[in-house]
Amino acid sequence: MSIIQASKISRSFEGMEVLSGLDLTVFNGEFLAITGRSGVGKSTLLAILGTHDRDFIGNLSIAGHDTRKLKSSELAALRRKYLGFVFQDFHLLSSLNAIENVILPVVFSGGNLELARSQAEDILEMLSVRTDQTKTSLLSRGERQRVAVARGLVNKPSILLADEPSASLDEESEQILFNLLDHLRKQQGFAIIAVIHSKSILERADRILELKDGVLHETI
Amino acid sequence: MGFCMKPSEIRLALHLWNRGHWRDYIFSQGMLFTASLLLIFFISIGLGVQNVLDRFLSSDLPAEQVRVTPPGVQAGFFQTETGGMEITEEIRVSLEEMPLVARVDPQIYAHVPAYLRGRLGGQPYYTDITLEGITCEFLGDSLLESIDWSYSLEDSSRKLLPVVLSENLLLLYNAGFAESNNLLGLTPEGVIGMECSVTLGRSSIAELDHTPVTVRARIEATSRNMNLFAIGVPFEFVDQINSMFLPEDTRRYSALVITAVSAEDVPSIVREVEETGLRAETRRGIAQKAEILVGAVTAALSALAAAILFSAISNAIHTLVNDLRNRRFALGVLIALGTPYDRLAMIFSFQIFFMSMITTVLGATIGCLLAWGASSTLLSLSSTLRAAVDTLAVFPIGWLAAGLGIMLAASTGIAYVFFRKILRTPVTSLLRP
Numbered sequence: 001m002s003i004i005q006a007s008k009i010s011r012s013f014e015g016m017e018v019l020s021g022l023d024l025t026v027f028n029g030e031f032l033a034i035t036g037r038s039g040v041g042k043s044t045l046l047a048i049l050g051t052h053d054r055d056f057i058g059n060l061s062i063a064g065h066d067t068r069k070l071k072s073s074e075l076a077a078l079r080r081k082y083l084g085f086v087f088q089d090f091h092l093l094s095s096l097n098a099i100e101n102v103i104l105p106v107v108f109s110g111g112n113l114e115l116a117r118s119q120a121e122d123i124l125e126m127l128s129v130r131t132d133q134t135k136t137s138l139l140s141r142g143e144r145q146r147v148a149v150a151r152g153l154v155n156k157p158s159i160l161l162a163d164e165p166s167a168s169l170d171e172e173s174e175q176i177l178f179n180l181l182d183h184l185r186k187q188q189g190f191a192i193i194a195v196i197h198s199k200s201i202l203e204r205a206d207r208i209l210e211l212k213d214g215v216l217h218e219t220i
Numbered sequence: 221m222g223f224c225m226k227p228s229e230i231r232l233a234l235h236l237w238n239r240g241h242w243r244d245y246i247f248s249q250g251m252l253f254t255a256s257l258l259l260i261f262f263i264s265i266g267l268g269v270q271n272v273l274d275r276f277l278s279s280d281l282p283a284e285q286v287r288v289t290p291p292g293v294q295a296g297f298f299q300t301e302t303g304g305m306e307i308t309e310e311i312r313v314s315l316e317e318m319p320l321v322a323r324v325d326p327q328i329y330a331h332v333p334a335y336l337r338g339r340l341g342g343q344p345y346y347t348d349i350t351l352e353g354i355t356c357e358f359l360g361d362s363l364l365e366s367i368d369w370s371y372s373l374e375d376s377s378r379k380l381l382p383v384v385l386s387e388n389l390l391l392l393y394n395a396g397f398a399e400s401n402n403l404l405g406l407t408p409e410g411v412i413g414m415e416c417s418v419t420l421g422r423s424s425i426a427e428l429d430h431t432p433v434t435v436r437a438r439i440e441a442t443s444r445n446m447n448l449f450a451i452g453v454p455f456e457f458v459d460q461i462n463s464m465f466l467p468e469d470t471r472r473y474s475a476l477v478i479t480a481v482s483a484e485d486v487p488s489i490v491r492e493v494e495e496t497g498l499r500a501e502t503r504r505g506i507a508q509k510a511e512i513l514v515g516a517v518t519a520a521l522s523a524l525a526a527a528i529l530f531s532a533i534s535n536a537i538h539t540l541v542n543d544l545r546n547r548r549f550a551l552g553v554l555i556a557l558g559t560p561y562d563r564l565a566m567i568f569s570f571q572i573f574f575m576s577m578i579t580t581v582l583g584a585t586i587g588c589l590l591a592w593g594a595s596s597t598l599l600s601l602s603s604t605l606r607a608a609v610d611t612l613a614v615f616p617i618g619w620l621a622a623g624l625g626i627m628l629a630a631s632t633g634i635a636y637v638f639f640r641k642i643l644r645t646p647v648t649s650l651l652r653p
Contacts, residue, residue: 047648081558085557089653091553093550093553100236108557
């Protein structure tokens, strides 16, 4: 059953078309890897799928909701309920520590804080990230990336959108991260849409789509 | 999902929201605090100072009256005018015959040295004075209506000389004698009924050959319309004293107070009086001088207050907006993660509106206390001020509330507009470094 249905998605920046009538269907629980050269529009596609970018042409449906018809506040609710994000630049609040960054969406969205804190500690521990009071600005890039992954998972999303989630990790950490993601995906059933370059990780994907000339091409 | 937040959730949200921003936030609230403090302080003290100036500079001369004096005679110290133009009986009659004039009341200064002696606040008090002979109508109001305003030396054994005390003399007593002798200041109301003795023919600086005459006197009223060291006494008494001590002096009047049929006639009367070579003084003229001084002081105070206030408010707005600008990225992250807009609005409302309101009220309270403290200190230092007014800090609640409301609305309103603008900004722009 599909959780994301995108059709004829186009996006231009100052007259330059980056996505050109792209179609995409994502199914529940699948791991979809997106590849492509730098600047081809992978992050743009993730921003559209994550409902952060609304200036596109085409239709996007998430969990049966036509995002074009939703107001900003309704889109926020949709993101909160269905989507988890791992941004390419992490987008952590540098003055907060790892746990605080991970539970941030729950704090401001009114979820169960104690549960979120406990889950955050577990995930961070599994990802070997310190859970002390150290501000994330003082963490290594690899650690910050893992904190960003933990934050994307804490709300138990239906879809995890991850933009190069292992770009800053060594091979071992990368494997640990995707082992965890596989484990949680099987446990919780969420779909992963990730921009991936690492061949070893691509092998784990259910589908690999290459973004080229503004459209997606299935490679396996 | 309900968006009501528990206090513990609000506390944690604010704690995380402000981490790393406390300094900016406290600074912005500090600016609001300062602005509200200054607003209250300057309004209350400014109005208080204006009251004092009004009190000191106002005149009792009614709008329909004109005071006529010979040129060169200036209200002031020990006036015993000699030579120059005199107000003669003919002049008086001619003025009385003017069609626009309802009445002419004469005034004459005693041309003999005099002093007043009494006990004020338990202490002996002495001052040289000038006697102004005035008629019952001279003061132009009902001040002397219930007083037997007649007296001659023959009455001295059976009645007291009724006296109208110059409030200027009272101010001088408060500022000079009372302060140096640690005595309480006296209010105009407080001196009514006090008894003293008035000695004529001698003062601390002059003495006539004639044997001095001393009469008992009672202060019946006070007036701001008298000369500085003057006491007002019945006209015929001064006339009698002048004739007795200086029989060769034929001067009959020192001043005339013309009452016009209506206040609109005053300018015409002034023109006609000035054509005779005499000087005409009206309430408008006195008031204008006072208004110019009060206006200048008020303008200077207002300009200073406005400059400080403008600076404080613009700083408050700048820091509030800057604080929000610094949080664009954080807001972007929260929006990207799906934080409900009304929760963000709640955090903003609490942080900006509610806290700013508390800060403003706190600043206003401290401003009130400072104004009150400044007033108390100034009044404790000057019995002149103490005698003139009860307080130097005036708190017109409506105006102060309006001022604070405008300030709060301006600063938080602009911050709110900026906040809404951030919320409308595409998330991708907010997250861009």
